[in-house]
Amino acid sequence: MKHQIEVASPEETERLAMRLSSLLQPDDLLTLEGDLGAGKTAFTKGLAKGLGVKRTVNSPTFTILKQYEGRLPLNHLDVYRLEGSEEDIGFDELFSSGAVSVVEWAQFIEDYLPKERLAITIRKTSDTGRIFKLTPSGERYETLCKELAL
Numbered sequence: 782m783k784h785q786i787e788v789a790s791p792e793e794t795e796r797l798a799m800r801l802s803s804l805l806q807p808d809d810l811l812t813l814e815g816d817l818g819a820g821k822t823a824f825t826k827g828l829a830k831g832l833g834v835k836r837t838v839n840s841p842t843f844t845i846l847k848q849y850e851g852r853l854p855l856n857h858l859d860v861y862r863l864e865g866s867e868e869d870i871g872f873d874e875l876f877s878s879g880a881v882s883v884v885e886w887a888q889f890i891e892d893y894l895p896k897e898r899l900a901i902t903i904r905k906t907s908d909t910g911r912i913f914k915l916t917p918s919g920e921r922y923e924t925l926c927k928e929l930a931l
């Protein structure tokens with residue numbers, strides 16, 4: 782089952798991310814897909830804020846992975862630069878370390894991703910309008926989506 786929500790502003794994106802963050806558990810995996818500027822990093826910033834991360838969250842494009850401390854540790858990955866490469870930076874360990882993991886441009890490392898995850902796609906409808914589509918795979922993420930009650 783798919784879950785969809787339309788937001789009208791960056792503030793609403795933040796609110797949505799913060800709502801989701803309050804439901805997250807260790808080893809939860811969220812994948813983010815959407816064009817350049819869709820709001821993948823903006824959404825991650827909201828998640829981090831909701832997880833109580835104090836440090837500033839930036840796009841990790843040039844480092845692939847950034848890790849933050851919060852209520853749960855947060856792994857923020859942007860794998861844009863791994864398109865077409867077969868580099869495994871130790872994904873299995875990252876996704877089972879007890880942290881919440883968020884992966885921007887997840888389609889580029891499809892082969893390394895656990896099947897069970899919450900896939901989030903973001904589509905731009907206007908300057909500040911976005912549609913978030915959430916597709917849960919696996920029981921854990923079905924439950925998460927039910928709790929989020931979109």
Ligand SMILES: Nc1ncnc2c1ncn2[C@@H]1O[C@H](COP(=O)(O)OP(=O)(O)OP(=O)(O)O)[C@@H](O)[C@H]1O
Nearest residue numbers: 790791794816817818819820821822823908909911
């Ligand atoms: N409703 C909205 N939700 C999220 N971002 C929005 C929204 N409206 C406008 N924006 C703006 O869109 C931009 C989103 O940029 P962001 O870096 O989050 O995109 P991205 O998907 O991570 O891009 P990239 O592929 O380059 O990593 C920001 O400048 C943000 O202020």
Ligand SMILES: [Mg+2]
Nearest residue numbers: 821822840885
């Ligand atoms: Mg980004």
